Each structure stands twice: as structure tokens, then as C-alpha cells.
Amino acid sequence: MLPLSSLHQLVSVILFIASLTLGQQSLPCSNTNPCRRFRVDELYNEPTFYQSRARRLDITMSVEMAEIRFDWLKIWRRTYNGAIGGPTWMVYPGDTLNLRLENKLGPNPVNDTGPNTYHKPNTTNIHVHGLHISPEGISDNVFLTVEPGAVQQYQFNIPEHHPAGTYWYHPHFHGSGNFQVSGGMAGLIIIQDNPYHFDTPYELRMV
Ligand SMILES: *[C@@H]1O[C@H](CO)[C@@H](O)[C@H](O)[C@H]1NC(C)=O
Numbered sequence: 672m673l674p675l676s677s678l679h680q681l682v683s684v685i686l687f688i689a690s691l692t693l694g695q696q697s698l699p700c701s702n703t704n705p706c707r708r709f710r711v712d713e714l715y716n717e718p719t720f721y722q723s724r725a726r727r728l729d730i731t732m733s734v735e736m737a738e739i740r741f742d743w744l745k746i747w748r749r750t751y752n753g754a755i756g757g758p759t760w761m762v763y764p765g766d767t768l769n770l771r772l773e774n775k776l777g778p779n780p781v782n783d784t785g786p787n788t789y790h791k792p793n794t795t796n797i798h799v800h801g802l803h804i805s806p807e808g809i810s811d812n813v814f815l816t817v818e819p820g821a822v823q824q825y826q827f828n829i830p831e832h833h834p835a836g837t838y839w840y841h842p843h844f845h846g847s848g849n850f851q852v853s854g855g856m857a858g859l860i861i862i863q864d865n866p867y868h869f870d871t872p873y874e875l876r877m878v
């Protein structure tokens with residue numbers, strides 16, 4: 672039989688090791704205690720899907736802060752409608768797409784100006800990347816600015832002979848565009864084959 676002091680020491684050591692193991696197990700997984708790596712495919716969430724009806728699509732998108740959770744990971748981001756991966760817009764050539772863009776972010780820092788360097792993180796606008804449409808007025812006009820609290824109505828007229836394809840939209844305000852896109856503000860635009868015209872594609876006729 673072990674002397675009492677040795678037994679006491681042994682029990683202490685066992686309790687110490689047990690507390691380490693249990694301590695590790697009971698620490699909750701969090702941003703500061705990442706438990707495992709993610710695979711890219713498990714982070715994918717199917718975005719909301721909007722489809723045009725009777726040659727038009729009316730959409731409202733709000734730019735707002737949202738807490739996004741992936742298992743133990745919690746992030747706080749500027750989003751379209753509170754999700755990472757803005758809604759997918761599905762339209763046909765010849766459709767009219769009306770977008771109401773509501774900037775629900777708070778004020779920018781004061782005297783926060785600059786050219787193309789990072790500034791005005793809460794100012795936004797939208798660019799419909801790849802669409803062959805007017806870059807003026809309330810169409811694909813990247814010079815429009817949507818300040819915090821402001822609302823901008825956009826109208827995108829998709830030409831009758833627009834090529835079908837997958838395009839995307841994203842903020843384009845110089846100073847915050849890159850920052851907002853990196854945070855997850857972007858979405859897909861799908862232009863379907865034209866169901867009204869089965870003629871030779873416009874590009875081929877031009878050749
Ligand atoms: C931007 O808006 C968010 C949401 O209202 C706010 O938390 C933040 O302080 C604002 N300003 C900056 C510089 O991010």
C-alpha cells in the first residue's frame with residue numbers, strides 16, 4: 672500500500688490531467704476557439720431566387736448588417752437582405768428589371784473622403800456586371816451613390832437580343848466596393864434563352 676502522501680499526490684495528478692481533458696472538451700467552439708476547418712462546399716447556402724413574370728421583375732434589396740453563422744463561426748457583415756450570397760435574379764431577354772435598393776447602414780465616419788482608397792464603408796450602389804445595357808440614368812450607372820439611409824430605384828431594360836448567360840451584380844462605389852464585395856455582397860443574374868425569338872444569335876448575325 673502506498674503511503675498516504677504518495678496516494679494524495681497520485682490522486683492530485685489524475686485529477687489535474689482529468690481537468691485538462693475535460694476543460695478542453697467543455698470549452699465551447701467559437702471564433703477564438705476554432706474547433707475544425709470547413710470545407711468550401713459545406714458553407715454554401717442556396718440564395719433566394721427571384722424569377723421574372725410577364726416580362727418584368729420587381730425586387731427590393733436592402734443593404735444591412737447581419738450576423739452570419741457557420742457552425743461555430745460567427746461573422747458580422749454588410750449583406751443584401753441579411754444573407755451572404757445576394758438573391759439570384761432570373762430574367763429573359765426583353766424583360767424590365769426594377770430594383771429598389773435600400774441602404775439601411777448607419778452613418779459613415781465624418782470627413783471620410785478619398786479617391787480609390789478605402790473610405791465611406793457604408794455608402795453603396797450597384798453594378799450589373801456583363802449586361803449590355805445603358806450605363807446612364809437609373810440603369811447600370813456606377814456613378815450613382817446610395818448614402819446610408821437612402822433608397823435608389825434602378826431600372827434595367829434587358830434588350831430583346833441580349834445573350835443568354837450567367838452574370839453577376841455587385842456594389843461599385845469607389846472606396847467601399849471592394850470591401851463590400853469581399854464581405855459577401857454579390858449575387859447572380861441569370862439571363863435565360865429568349866423564349867420569344869429562336870432566331871440566329873445576334874453575335875452570329877453581326878459576323
Ligand atoms: C455603418 O453601419 C453599421 C450598421 O448600422 C454601423 O454599425 C457602423 O457603425 C456604421 N459605420 C461604420 C464606419 O461602419
Ligand SMILES: *[C@@H]1O[C@H](CO)[C@@H](O)[C@H](O)[C@H]1NC(C)=O
Pocket residue numbers: 781782
Ligand atoms: C471635418 O472637416 C471640417 C472642414 O475641413 C472641419 O471643420 C471639421 O472640424 C472636421 N471634423 C472632424 C470631426 O474632423
Ligand SMILES: [Cu+2]
Pocket residue numbers: 798800841
Ligand atoms: Cu463587375
